[in-house]
Amino acid sequence: MSAVVDTHAEEEHHAHGPAKGITRWLFTTNHKDIGTMYLIFSFTMFLLAGSFAMVIRAELFEPGMQLVRPEFFNQMTTMHGLTMIFGAIMPAFVGLANWQIPMMIGAPDMALPRLNNWSFWLLVAGFVLLESTLFMPGGAPNFGWTAYAPLSTTYGPPSTTYFIFAVHMMGISSIMGAINIIATILNLRAPGMTLMKMPLFVWTWLITAFLLIAVMPVLAGTVTMMLMDIHFHTSFFNAAGGGDPVMYQHIFWFFGHPEVYIMILPAFGIISEIIPTFARKKLFGYTSMVYAVASIAFLSFVVWAHHMFTVGMPVAGEIFFMYTTMLIAVPTGVKVFNWVATMFRGSMTFETPMLFAIAFVVLFSIGGFSGLMLAIAPADFQYQDTYFVVAHFHYVLVSGALFGIFAAVYYWLPKWSGRMYDETLGKTHFWLSFIGMNVTFFPMHFLGLAGMPRRIPDYALQFTDFNQVASVGAFLFGATQLIFLFLVIKTVRAGEPATAKVWEGSHGLEWDLPSPAPYHSWTTPPVVD
Amino acid sequence: MASKDHYYVPDHSVWPLVATVGLFTLLASTGTIMINYTAGKPSSTAWFFLIVAIGLMVFMLFGWFGRVVKESRARLYNEQVDKSFRWGMSWFIFSEVMFFLAFFGALFYVREFALPWLSGHGGRADTALLWPHFTYNWPLLKNPDPQLFQGPKSGVDAWGIAFFNTILLVTSSVTVTIAHKCLKSNNRRGLTVWLALTIVLGMTFLGCQAYEYHHVYTALGMNLGAGIYSTTFFMLTGFHGLHVTIGAITLTVMLVRVLRGHFSPDYHFGFEAASWYWHFVDVVWICLFVFVYIL
Numbered sequence: 001m002s003a004v005v006d007t008h009a010e011e012e013h014h015a016h017g018p019a020k021g022i023t024r025w026l027f028t029t030n031h032k033d034i035g036t037m038y039l040i041f042s043f044t045m046f047l048l049a050g051s052f053a054m055v056i057r058a059e060l061f062e063p064g065m066q067l068v069r070p071e072f073f074n075q076m077t078t079m080h081g082l083t084m085i086f087g088a089i090m091p092a093f094v095g096l097a098n099w100q101i102p103m104m105i106g107a108p109d110m111a112l113p114r115l116n117n118w119s120f121w122l123l124v125a126g127f128v129l130l131e132s133t134l135f136m137p138g139g140a141p142n143f144g145w146t147a148y149a150p151l152s153t154t155y156g157p158p159s160t161t162y163f164i165f166a167v168h169m170m171g172i173s174s175i176m177g178a179i180n181i182i183a184t185i186l187n188l189r190a191p192g193m194t195l196m197k198m199p200l201f202v203w204t205w206l207i208t209a210f211l212l213i214a215v216m217p218v219l220a221g222t223v224t225m226m227l228m229d230i231h232f233h234t235s236f237f238n239a240a241g242g243g244d245p246v247m248y249q250h251i252f253w254f255f256g257h258p259e260v261y262i263m264i265l266p267a268f269g270i271i272s273e274i275i276p277t278f279a280r281k282k283l284f285g286y287t288s289m290v291y292a293v294a295s296i297a298f299l300s301f302v303v304w305a306h307h308m309f310t311v312g313m314p315v316a317g318e319i320f321f322m323y324t325t326m327l328i329a330v331p332t333g334v335k336v337f338n339w340v341a342t343m344f345r346g347s348m349t350f351e352t353p354m355l356f357a358i359a360f361v362v363l364f365s366i367g368g369f370s371g372l373m374l375a376i377a378p379a380d381f382q383y384q385d386t387y388f389v390v391a392h393f394h395y396v397l398v399s400g401a402l403f404g405i406f407a408a409v410y411y412w413l414p415k416w417s418g419r420m421y422d423e424t425l426g427k428t429h430f431w432l433s434f435i436g437m438n439v440t441f442f443p444m445h446f447l448g449l450a451g452m453p454r455r456i457p458d459y460a461l462q463f464t465d466f467n468q469v470a471s472v473g474a475f476l477f478g479a480t481q482l483i484f485l486f487l488v489i490k491t492v493r494a495g496e497p498a499t500a501k502v503w504e505g506s507h508g509l510e511w512d513l514p515s516p517a518p519y520h521s522w523t524t525p526p527v528v529d
Numbered sequence: 530m531a532s533k534d535h536y537y538v539p540d541h542s543v544w545p546l547v548a549t550v551g552l553f554t555l556l557a558s559t560g561t562i563m564i565n566y567t568a569g570k571p572s573s574t575a576w577f578f579l580i581v582a583i584g585l586m587v588f589m590l591f592g593w594f595g596r597v598v599k600e601s602r603a604r605l606y607n608e609q610v611d612k613s614f615r616w617g618m619s620w621f622i623f624s625e626v627m628f629f630l631a632f633f634g635a636l637f638y639v640r641e642f643a644l645p646w647l648s649g650h651g652g653r654a655d656t657a658l659l660w661p662h663f664t665y666n667w668p669l670l671k672n673p674d675p676q677l678f679q680g681p682k683s684g685v686d687a688w689g690i691a692f693f694n695t696i697l698l699v700t701s702s703v704t705v706t707i708a709h710k711c712l713k714s715n716n717r718r719g720l721t722v723w724l725a726l727t728i729v730l731g732m733t734f735l736g737c738q739a740y741e742y743h744h745v746y747t748a749l750g751m752n753l754g755a756g757i758y759s760t761t762f763f764m765l766t767g768f769h770g771l772h773v774t775i776g777a778i779t780l781t782v783m784l785v786r787v788l789r790g791h792f793s794p795d796y797h798f799g800f801e802a803a804s805w806y807w808h809f810v811d812v813v814w815i816c817l818f819v820f821v822y823i824l
Contacts, residue, residue, distance in 0.1 A: 019541060027541040109538045111613035114593070118545035125553040158564050165556035172552075175624050183616040187609060188536065217624045221631025228764065231563045233754035236635060239659060240674035242757030244643035251631055251638075314652025523535070 029113035031098045034120050038095030045087030052080035057474040060467050063459050073457035074142035081145030086170045092405045093266040094177050097205050103510040104199050106190025106526045111183035119177040126169030133159035149237035149248040153229045164223040171216045178212035192528035204269030207297045211258045219255040253304035261300045267404025271357045278354035279346030280505040285338040292331035299328050309380045318377045325375035352426030356407035367395030388448025394441045414502045418516030419495025425487045432480040439473025537605045544593035551589050554582035618802045622809045636761045672756035681751040687822035690741045694734050695818050701730035702811040705804045715794045724784050731777040776810045779803040
């Protein structure tokens with residue numbers, strides 16, 4: 001194995017362990033270092049975007065204008081969405097992929113390690129540019145994360161241009177990261193690990209990476225059209241020149257719908273790893289799980305206009321997009337059924353990762369059902385752009401994507417750090433998050449059905465009670481996340497040593513490695529039978 | 530040698546960070562220049578940073594790719610690494626295809642939906658209330674609001690320069706394949722000649738396109754502000770031209786490497802990747818020729 005490094009005089013002294021100091025992190029090509037940086041970055045962005053949400057909930061605590069000006073409120077909703085989606089959720093999954101995929105498939109590292117480093121630092125650069133718009137004259141983008149034209153073109157603040165270029169950087173980062181993940185999965189599996197023997201987390205990431213490569217360039221195209229409309233008088237989204245602002249929404253959502261599955265499919269994979277471990281049973285219906293994820297990914301390309309039922313579309317379009325959307329419930333139902341069937345008559349224990357996983361199954365289903373309600377075009381005319389939509393996508397993104405990420409961190413943190421987290425603190429974090437999340441978002445269903453519009457800093461008096469409940473829940477949820485921060489620091493510094501297997505029921509290649517996993521995971525590939 | 534069985538994992542590298550700083554500076558300064566341009570303000574500092582950024586990016590490209598070439602020449606890459614590069618390049622090209630698809634999608638949408646509706650036909654004909662006298666023709670010479678967007682005098686001819694360019698680019702796809710065949714049969718002279726010919730064809734294509742741009746700008750009054758016909762024409766052909774430029778530069782690098790004696794009949798993925806890219810550029814052009822020029 002030394003030949004790998006010996007032929008390479010200039011770099012050889014780094015070969016067996018991390019370099020010292022800051023260069024370890026700046027120049028690293030190691031999947032674990034990069035994974036760690038992704039996770040730390042995403043948690044930082046989570047706290048930042050969370051503080052934007054706190055501003056929103058504080059302003060909405062009472063009707064009338066109290067704390068911020070409406071323009072700033074709009075900047076907060078926009079930046080909260082953008083930062084959570086592109087800065088917190090997506091990078092967290094990429095961080096998990098970086099840590100886990102090479103360990104789970106028996107690879108030495110990611111397939112293209114230098115590209116991997118570039119993906120990470122480019123993302124940071126993108127966010128430096130995006131967040132700096134908050135301090136610019138005219139303020140940050142204020143048109144919502146969806147950046148509909150002409151709000152973003154004719155009426156956008158000057159910083160829109162930086163927003164566009166920041167999105168370009170994040171897009172390049174995502175595409176390069178996804179290419180890396182696909183190349184790793186397709187090329188670096190241990191001998192004997194056929195595609196249908198891959199862990200589901202790896203499967204879901206393979207499909208997610210495909211979605212990323214397919215739709216991030218479309219987003220790049222969309223924002224490029226915006227850029228040209230703003231500065232060079234083109235007429236993509238201007239009907240006076242023969243374009244169409246509605247076209248912006250079509251192209252945006254052609255990206256946007258697969259994008260929401262990019263944020264949930266890896267969580268499906270995580271839950272499919274965790275439930276069998278703590279139910280001490282094999283995953284029920286492995287093959288159907290794989291096909292279900294693939295069908296969901298395929299369907300994600302033909303449902304985009306369900307975001308635009310009220311915008312103006314021929315009736316045939318409304319019906320088509322309504323039916324395709326409802327079809328998604330079928331493979332999703334298969335997955336929920338399989339998770340429940342895996343738990344059925346299992347000898348279950350309820351450690352923190354399992355609690356998050358079970359909460360995921362229950363609460364994500366609630367989000368799925370409200371999604372079905374929204375899918376019905378004639379009913380959607382009532383719900384469109386109300387708090388019902390906000391409630392729906394926070395049930396799938398907070399108790400879906402985010403709980404999935406938390407579950408994964410609790411599940412694999414002992415493997416990464418070699419130390420066990422504090423179970424009592426973990427359970428406290430779970431229960432407070434669970435309560436805070438539901439107290440925040442459940443009342444929003446009622447607000448929405450009663451007609452409260454989203455993205456508005458003021459509201460009519462009759463919405464006050466539910467808004468106050470939601471705000472209290474949000475503050476609880478926000479404060480709870482500091483427990484998580486404390487827990488992770490405490491684990492890494494002073495946790496009890498963990499065994500290699502960590503969990504009684506764990507299975508898979510990553511548990512064959514010692515805890516903490518060595519700097520270079522599988523220098524000789526294991527054989528899978 | 531053990532590297533035959535071991536996947537080569539490069540150690541610390543400074544290039545990704547240089548690329549990050551370079552791209553950040555490039556985009557931030559470009560953005561500043563654009564904002565100032567639209568606001569009618571000068572932007573000398575931003576221009577300075579833009580030039581620095583371009584220098585940094587060129588430096589990075591030489592450094593990073595130079596590093597990869599060196600490692601490849603030292604045979605640090607075994608077959609499995611080669612396969613990663615193949616997957617990487619294929620999926621990168623797929624991402625480029627999707628980028629173009631967004632612009633083709635826009636063209637399709639305005640022609641099939643938005644404009645017919647604006648002129649009172651089809652499923653959402655109520656938008657015709659906006660400009661009651663608007664009629665839809667393609668090429669769209671009279672925009673819905675001719676005051677804001679003065680249309681061009683006529684559409685671009687498909688069977689002149691564009692047709693000639695099609696022949697050029699299709700031929701260049703053939704010549705690069707012949708060059709590849711020569712490389713595989715170790716015919717270095719043939720390789721050099723056919724590869725050089727490919728680059729000449731590519732450059733001629735770009736020259737012709739520049740001439741066409743000049744022609745439609747001056748004689749037909751087409752510019753980015755002349756409505757959706759000109760918008761889609763310039764954006765689609767412009768991005769394609771940019772990709773031809775990148776492809777031609779890549780092929781030129783390959784030519785230099787060939788002249789320096791790089792590549793062997795069974796070990797030449799750099800060359801293959803460049804030729805894949807060239808074929809992709811060619812296919813995009815054929816779609817452009819059909820959907821932008823002919824139809």
